[in-house]
Amino acid sequence: MPSRADITYFGAGPALLPTPVLAHAAEALLNYKDTGLGIAEHSHRSQYAADIINQAKADLATYLDIPDDYEVLFMQGGGSGEFSATVYNLVGAWVARKKVEILKQMGAQSEEGADSEELVSRLKKAVDTDLKLDYLVTGGWSLKAYQEAGRLLGPEYTNLAVDSRTVNDGKFGKIPDESAWKLSKEAAMVYYCDNETVDGVEFPEFPKSLGPDSNGVAPIVVADMSSNILSRRIPVETFSVIFFGAQKNLGSTGVTVVIIKKNLLPPACPQPSPALLRKLGLPVPPVIFSYETIAKNNSLYNTLSIFDVFIAGQVLKQLLTTFPDKVDGQQAVANQKAEAIYSALEAYPNIYKIVPDKSVRSRMNICFRVTAGGDTAGAEAKFLQGATAQGLTGLKGHRSVGGIRASNYNSIPLAGALKLVDFIEKFAQMAPDIVLAAK
Ligand SMILES: Cc1ncc(COP(=O)(O)O)c(C=O)c1O
Structure with a gap:
């Protein structure tokens, strides 16, 4: 029977975890900090849980140089959950921005001060004519995300800005030249997967056409970094949202991390009310997928697997110790x-x-x-x-x-x-x- 030391496991996820991290986690699972209770048994409302979350957030920010105007969220639902969450939240943010714009055009100071019928009708028109989510489909995972957006919103709101299969005999394996990308104007988001786990395709660097234009205006960029996070420097400030499941480079299956720019959260950008979304014919996000809710509760809106955050925290500690x-x-x-x-x-x-x-x-x-x-x-x-x-x-x-x-x-x-x-x-x-x- 082989021991851990005999095996090098190249699985795509769940992936190999460092043995010292697992040895430490095994102890913590039985008796955390001499409390006679394991870490998976302590309340997620305990100070232990808060400390584990806050330390993991701080270490992630240090390791990746995440600027102060970003928030880190621990969520559940995996990468697949984020395919949906990004749609709900970024569409909500788009509606919130449009609402401010329309209120300004109407000369109203606030929603209360506006004729709400007029506001809704103008917003509905904007949704029908302008709301677009751009997807760069470069492999199986971005394809799934694109399909999920179409399923939630209706395909008329999605724009297949890139389909890599068109330049590689119907298969994934190349990324078309940026000059061929068909990006929308003012998309609610431009979504891409930085590393396609199934197809072995990775963006060599941050795409130039997603940077700021000559007026300094940049698109809202959302990236799935589930399978290459923590493995290279990323220009965090060029993204609005970065998400990744833990089970490849960060830790064990069970938590998903979202790094989100604070200008997408209250007070800068409060999400539209469910009533307004319903009037606009747009889906209302399940509360556990609401970035606003998770951020407001420091990732503890509901029961989070603190054990998985603990493992992630230990992996980060080890990375910070190994790599000054x-x-x-x-x-x-x-x-x-x-x-x-x-x-x-x-x-x-x-x-x-x-x-x-x-x-x-x-x-x-x-x-x-x-x-x-x-x-x-x-x-x-x-x-x-x-x-x-x-x-x-x-x-x-x-x-x-x-x-x-x-x-x-x-x-x-x-x-x-x-x-x-x-x-x-x-x-x-x-x-x-x-x-x-x-x-
Ligand atoms: C790049 C990428 N995104 C998303 C997912 C989906 O993650 P999950 O299985 O946690 O839903 C995976 C899974 O392997 C992945 O590799």
């Missing part, structure tokens, strides 16, 4: 590991085919096929079998695309990545024999 230069230090290691794996694959073009285009290769999810001997399915089965025998597990590609996927998250040590490199090389050197022998 914070995310830049981790970024250097992540890049080094990814380069080593890609170089090993590139060295054997007759054996391996890297799936995405070189310009958008993910540093986190390295997707490739084993084409040796012309029998891809047979060669991949042999590759997985041989890797498992070496303690290299979790390498099977996502069920929707097949192939091999090495998820190179932060918890994979350099030595683990190099062990995979070694196996890639050894397998390539004997691959034709293996595949022929299997026939």
Whole structure:
């Protein structure tokens, strides 16, 4: 029976967690701070819970250099929950802004001072003609988010600004040149997924066309960073919302983090009332998906899994201790590991085919096929079998695309990545024999 030390797990999420973090968590689960009670049993209203949340928020802000005009929320519902939450909240913020604009046009100081029928009718017209949510669809997860927006609002409110499949024979694997993006004017949000976990596609940097225009006006940018957060420096100030499930680079499944610019929250931007949204024919957000509600309650509107926040906090502490230069230090290691794996694959073009285009290769999810001997399915089965025998597990590609996927998250040590490199090389050197022998 293998021990933890024998296994390097390349699963895409839930992902490997650092052993010292788990050892500490195991103790905390039984008896937290000598209270005779475990951390999963203490009340989420206790001072212990508040301290864990506040420390994790502070450490995340330190590690990523999150500016003061951003709030950090711990939510539930996973990345998929955020596909819906972003729609509700950003549509709400758009309506709130339009309302202020229309009240100004009407010469009214406040909603009370306006003829409410006139206000609603003008707002409804604005919704019908101008409300648009832009989606850059570059892989399976942004596609799901786009589809969810269409399901909640109606497809007439969504704009497929980018569909990567149109430039890559119907498959994901490239990102069209920015000059071809069809962005709307004043979209309620421009949504994209920074790293597509299934397809191995990562934006190489923040897209230039989402930055401020010549008048300094920038679009409202929302990004799913579920599978590459904490692995590279991000210009937080260019985003309105960044969200990520914890279960890849941050911690255990069960909490989802939202980093949100405060200008989307009260007092700057109070969400429209349910009554107004109903009059406009727009969906009313479930209260647990309301950023305003979660922010007002410091993430404790309802029972949050404090144990999962504790794990996330421990991972952040370990990152801050290991990398005095914070995310830049981790970024250097992540890049080094990814380069080593890609170089090993590139060295054997007759054996391996890297799936995405070189310009958008993910540093986190390295997707490739084993084409040796012309029998891809047979060669991949042999590759997985041989890797498992070496303690290299979790390498099977996502069920929707097949192939091999090495998820190179932060918890994979350099030595683990190099062990995979070694196996890639050894397998390539004997691959034709293996595949022929299997026939
Ligand atoms: C990039 C990305 N976004 C969203 C999700 C969905 O997350 P969840 O399963 O927590 O809903 C995943 C899941 O793997 C993902 O990789």
